[in-house]
Amino acid sequence: xxxxxxxxxxxxxxxxxxxxxxxxxxxxxxxxxxxxxxxxxxxxxxxxxxxxxxxxxxxxxxxxxxxxxxxxxxxxxxxxxxxxxxxxxxxxxxxxxxxxxxxxxxxxxxxxxxxxxxxxxxxxxxxxxxxxxxxxxxxxxxxxxxxxxxxxxxxxxxxxxxxxxxxxxxxxxxxxxxxxxxxxxxxxxxxxxxxxxxxxxxxxxxxxxxxxxxxxxxxxxxxxxxxxxxxxxxxxxxxxxxxxxxxxxxxxxxxxxxxxxxxxxxxxxxxxxxxxxxxxxxxxxxxxxxxxxxxxxxxxxxxxxxxxxxxxxxxxxxxxxxxxxxxxxxxxxxxxxxxxxxxxxxxxxxxxxxxxxxxxxxxxxxxxxxxxxxxxxxxxxxxxxxxxxxxxxxxxxxxxxxxxxxxxxxxxxxxxxxxxxxxxxxxxxxxxxxxxxxxxxxxxxxxxxxxxxxxxxxxxxxxxxxxxxxxxxxxxxxxxxxxxxxxxxxxxxxxxxxxxxxxxxxxxxxxxxxxxxx
Numbered sequence: 001x002x003x004x005x006x007x008x009x010x011x012x013x014x015x016x017x018x019x020x021x022x023x024x025x026x027x028x029x030x031x032x033x034x035x036x037x038x039x040x041x042x043x044x045x046x047x048x049x050x051x052x053x054x055x056x057x058x059x060x061x062x063x064x065x066x067x068x069x070x071x072x073x074x075x076x077x078x079x080x081x082x083x084x085x086x087x088x089x090x091x092x093x094x095x096x097x098x099x100x101x102x103x104x105x106x107x108x109x110x111x112x113x114x115x116x117x118x119x120x121x122x123x124x125x126x127x128x129x130x131x132x133x134x135x136x137x138x139x140x141x142x143x144x145x146x147x148x149x150x151x152x153x154x155x156x157x158x159x160x161x162x163x164x165x166x167x168x169x170x171x172x173x174x175x176x177x178x179x180x181x182x183x184x185x186x187x188x189x190x191x192x193x194x195x196x197x198x199x200x201x202x203x204x205x206x207x208x209x210x211x212x213x214x215x216x217x218x219x220x221x222x223x224x225x226x227x228x229x230x231x232x233x234x235x236x237x238x239x240x241x242x243x244x245x246x247x248x249x250x251x252x253x254x255x256x257x258x259x260x261x262x263x264x265x266x267x268x269x270x271x272x273x274x275x276x277x278x279x280x281x282x283x284x285x286x287x288x289x290x291x292x293x294x295x296x297x298x299x300x301x302x303x304x305x306x307x308x309x310x311x312x313x314x315x316x317x318x319x320x321x322x323x324x325x326x327x328x329x330x331x332x333x334x335x336x337x338x339x340x341x342x343x344x345x346x347x348x349x350x351x352x353x354x355x356x357x358x359x360x361x362x363x364x365x366x367x368x369x370x371x372x373x374x375x376x377x378x379x380x381x382x383x384x385x386x387x388x389x390x391x392x393x394x395x396x397x398x399x400x401x402x403x404x405x406x407x408x409x410x411x412x413x414x415x416x417x418x419x420x421x422x423x424x425x426x427x428x429x430x431x432x433x434x435x436x437x438x439x440x441x442x443x444x445x446x447x448x449x450x451x452x453x454x455x456x457x458x459x460x461x462x463x464x465x466x467x468x469x470x471x472x473x474x475x476x477x478x479x480x481x482x483x484x485x486x487x488x489x490x491x492x493x494x495x496x497x498x499x500x501x502x503x504x505x506x507x508x509x510x511x512x513x514x515x516x517x518x
Contacts, residue, residue, distance in 0.1 A: 251281070
């Protein structure tokens with residue numbers, strides 16, 4: 001089988017066999033053109049073969065994707081920077097790549113948390129980071145103090161009982177967010193601010209509209225957990241960011257319009273750096289958002305018999321809002337306090353068992369039911385603003401009264417357990433969301449119409465079919481329907497081919513998947 005390879009202006013013929021993979025063809029091209037490849041800790045230089053607009057994978061053979069003889073394959077020499085760090089999110093079960101140089105490893109943990117927050121859309125007050133050995137990263141420390149090397153995988157955890165709530169915020173499911181809101185009023189308010197921040201980052205209009213109707217303001221800072229209000233010295237600076245700042249960072253124009261229609265004060269709301277939404281949009285180069293914000297700032301507000309520039313109108317709104325806020329505080333003076341009170345639990349950082357391990361709410365409920373008690377309240381540490389745990393239970397606690405536990409956990413056992421969990425979850429979910437989103441299929445239909453039995457059907461035919469499907473799912477990691485979606489997603493990458501040709505390629509890929517099990 002002869003094919004042609006186009007590389008840097010030249011087109012050369014190559015004779016290959018049909019069972020040779022793309023990896024073997026790359027090696028032939030490398031030897032023919034004398035190409036120097038590179039693969040170190042920071043940079044990777046590699047060959048990429050493309051056909052009909054899609055990148056060919058190393059494990060494919062050309063007949064798998066319908067490449068006929070005398071076809072022309074394009075070859076490119078690419079160079080990319082490897083991620084300096086990886087962050088495994090226990091909420092989404094995905095591994096994020098943190099790009100940068102080696103100088104990032106000598107910066108503070110606070111800087112890394114800002115990068116992770118910008119990439120995930122989570123406020124910095126909703127997660128914590130830990131090393132592969134289980135040590136928690138604190139804002140005031142430097143990364144090199146934890147002996148973190150290039151390519152290390154950190155873990156992102158949230159409070160126990162919060163993963164379902166945060167996943168509902170990520171997908172914009174209002175009913176899921178409503179279901180998992182806390183029963184405590186102060187915690188519920190904090191969760192609503194977090195939900196509005198995430199919906200602004202991802203552009204979920206329905207969820208944002210519901211939260212605005214509930215009284216959440218787009219120009220109100222997200223802040224920290226209510227129990228952390230006595231520990232402001234160790235808070236991350238970005239806890240003073242507002243949902244409108246998240247919308248400006250991610251370029252969500254419709255969310256910005258919704259926020260400004262709800263509160264015109266969002267136009268001049270400043271973040272921890274003193275930047276307004278217009279300056280943030282300019283910094284991130286969101287042209288449409290910049291044009292809209294400039295138009296609003298230089299507009300005129302008309303009233304019967306008079307017209308005010310937007311700057312003067314915003315100043316008047318500030319005065320009115322300040323008076324309303326003071327009147328509201330005076331009316332609630334003799335009601336329940338809206339902040340942490342004397343007697344709330346405070347944990348000493350490093351001396352208590354952490355409960356910020358991203359456990360689902362159902363597991364926490366079963367654990368509380370087994371003890372015969374209600375769910376314990378989240379408590380804070382006096383040093384780190386993002387760790388929550390249960391208070392010691394007196395004589396029944398693991399540590400004797402008057403003695404402090406060890407400062408660091410058992411790094412050998414916990415580190416190996418966490419590393420295995422990260423690797424298994426990463427391999428299981430690395431391509432799941434990608435190929436599922438490309439080919440949306442209808443839900444699985446269940447046929448309830450009775451059908452006549454075959455006369456000569458073997459008595460154990462259903463057992464053979466069931467065992468075969470279970471064997472397929474066990475070895476491939478996907479059931480038959482998911483495998484069909486996966487093959488269609490791969491074939492849809494060949495955009496230069498007709499749809500029927502893509503469908504044939506998907507069928508061939510599915511057949512090859514089954515043949516590998518034989």
